Amino acid sequence: MTAFLEIDHVDKIFPLPGGSRYVALQNINFEIAQGEFISLIGHSGCGKSTLLNIIAGLDGPTNGGAILNGRQIESPGPDRMVVFQNYSLLPWKTVRENIALAVNTVLKNLPVAERQAIIEENIQMVSLAHAADKLPGELSGGMKQRVAIARALATRPQVLLLDEPFGALDALTRGGLQEQLMRICEESKVTCVMVTHDVDEALLLSDRVVMLTTGPAAEVGQILEVDIPRPRNRMEVVNHPSYYSLRNEMVYFLNQQKRSKKRKAATPAVVASNGLEKINLELGFIPLTDCAPLAIAKEKGFFAKHGLESVTLQRKPNWKSIAHGVATGQLDAGQMVAGMPLSMTLGNSDNAPVPIQASMVLSRNGNAITWSKRLIDQGITDLASFKSYIQRDPDKVHTFAMVHPSSMHNLILRHWFASAGIDPDWDISLATVPPPQMVSNLKAGNIDGYCVGEPWNSRAVQEGIGVVMATDLDLFPGHVEKVLGVREDWAQAYPQTHVALLTALLEACEYCDDRRNRAEVLEILSRPDYVGLPVEMMAPGFLAPFDRGNGTKPEDLYTFHQYFVDRSACPDATQSLWTLAQMARWEITPFPRNWVEVIERVNPTAAYLAAARNLDLPDISLDRKPITLFDGQVFDPNAPIDYLDNLAIKRNVRVAEIRVDEIFSCSVSTPASTPS
């Protein structure tokens, strides 16, 4: 089924004098069902009214579009009537004449008598019979707005668009009008989109509330379902159990956005110059197949092509040293596991928070879970048999390894065990082991299995000591694996360099995903500067069929290493939120109550989109949509706390407001914050 009204990836960009551009709306994407009442809420200047005007057709989007009943909205029309904030009644016409003008223009095919009847009926509907022959100048604000509503509804529109309809009215009048509007909408079954500042008004009237983040580049921050049954009553809705939690959530959202607005205002202006601020960069990476974009950008000259003439790739032994390097400024940027920018931004007991941006996704997928051949040989070939096996002998410790607490390996491995009712902390033991040491530990019997990136799964299979139980494509296809992490203040200090770096890496990602280039990519990776392993060892899953080692025929996994296709490289706010929820689930970090702020801050898209434009690629960011994993569990990006509440296996989830700037400014003032 197609949606009744679809807001399809709408961007609105205003050109500014001097050639720069102001992005008002970015990638606004949601659907509205017929008869639904939607409120748009956000701080002033976030582009709510612009969005409403785009639906009305009074203003055109720069990219994307609004689609009503399968047809793109290109111009205003009477099927989408607008109720303007300042009423917009024609002052030289009486109430009746104002309504008549609309009815006689829009419904001119109807006989005169019928039109008369419609006009009178609508005057009655808003209880203005006594004032029908008055001029708007003789009416109060509330009465004028009733005329405007009557005028809009008299033409029987499909959609009613309201732009802060009650903003200029006193509280008493507003309350009365809200109830009247609610009754009218319920009777006429008209689809409504309303822009408002008023949290209570939005809750009373709406089925869903779309909350926009603060501009520039306003996006949908969160969509709230208002589950209060209709018909509603203004006095009684407040007694509904979810009223105050919904209200708090909205107020909280707006407060977060107020801080984010302040921060954006304090951000130094981008230096407008064609030259780069810095052309010598130090980038950190870990020798893994998914460091390919970094290696290719260097070896194929993409860095130099985009003006970064002196880029040094520093091969690091483990993730901790990359985190340390980026945090201290030793490295300009680094390859990071998906959760690292989040955990570094939030900080923990060992490390002070450092705001980090995940400015692009370097790779997706590429991991697998490998079990020791010894388990398989005992007939333990799936999670169910493993569960009964550990129950038989509770005292025996089974150790599995992953590479970093905030890496996807850890989160996916834990989720995988938990999906079978195995608690990853109590039933088994998890250890952090650097990727190159996995195979030797497995061989030595120190661990029973691991979750790691390639080539370390294939290596175990090739050596005949391990069996691949599941790949990312089985568990969470398309998950973010490695990102490019930069410090927030670095990105602000070197905006042009940042974009140039992303442009070079994006071009390298495109190169890596072209299968014709993969043999060459493998050859480069096999050099001692990078992964330093023979080509044939790294080929499975990357270029050659992937052998699971369980006797099944090796198969080609085309998206097992995904760098570019499906806008793969774009910062992924929804997945970032999933990662954040998982880290909270396992008590790696607390869950920030101000998650919208944190996610928005860690995953800014402006630099990525600028890089995409440099390469003439579509500058569209990713959609917010629910994530469904292998076990069928759905993660709704609008309600992460509900998701955490409903999990069966989890640690003590702490939900706390985390004011990154305050902690950060405290911690820099104290000299003693030596990273371990």
Added chain:
Amino acid sequence: MAASTPSSGSLLDSVMRFLPISKKNARKILASLVGTLLCLVAWQAVCSIPGAPLPGPVEVFTDTQELIIGAFDRTDPNSTDVGIFWHLMASLQRVAIGFSVAAIVGVLFGIVIGSNQLVYDAFDPVFQLLRTIPPLAWLPISLAALKNNQSAALFVIFITAVWPVLLNTVTGVQQVPQDYKNVARVLRLGRVEYFLNVLFPATVPYVFTGLRIGVGLSWLAIVAAEMLVGGVGIGFFIWDAYNSSLTSEIILALIFVGLVGLLLDRLVAFVGSISVPPERR
């Protein structure tokens, strides 16, 4: 100050007892009467200095008593020797003709020019140049072109009044509030319906502003034009009085010119007030 307050209060009370006017208006009228009186006294005082070239108000009144009484005299309709009323009427007639043509032309062209940005860009510089030319500068060229005193005078009235009407109408059309335009766009009003229901009513206040300025300017221009073209008219009357060294008559004529100008302005304002809804004034 403290002493004058009770006395003016009691005076106000007595005025209000006889006239059906509010206290605020009574105060206003009283103030204007006092102001006028002060001016007259000052005038009289200045002109009482021995050797003063101009007559004082008392002298003007006694000198022109006959003229005021005989304002409506017209023994010979073809002669220029008629009462001052008929001179005023002749001037008013010229203004009426010239101004009406200017109003019609100004509003029509103003709407056309205001609704089309290209036409506006094309003609605006020309209009900006032409409107700064003083009315009397048009007289020689119009005499040369029309070869007729009467027509030339009418043309000067027209050309003086047309610019404020035209330019104000243009502004009015351009300033139609975006809200009204949006309403029209949402309803998909046709061109004619848009003109009748939105554009024209929205422009009316601007048109009346233009008309008020226009009528004032044309009254300014007529007096000067008549001095030069001759015939019956208040301008000619003043010039004639000057040539006869009848200073008091000149002063009387000036007072009449001022009064008529004021009346004209108020007349247009009154017509405007009944055509424009109160909240848009």
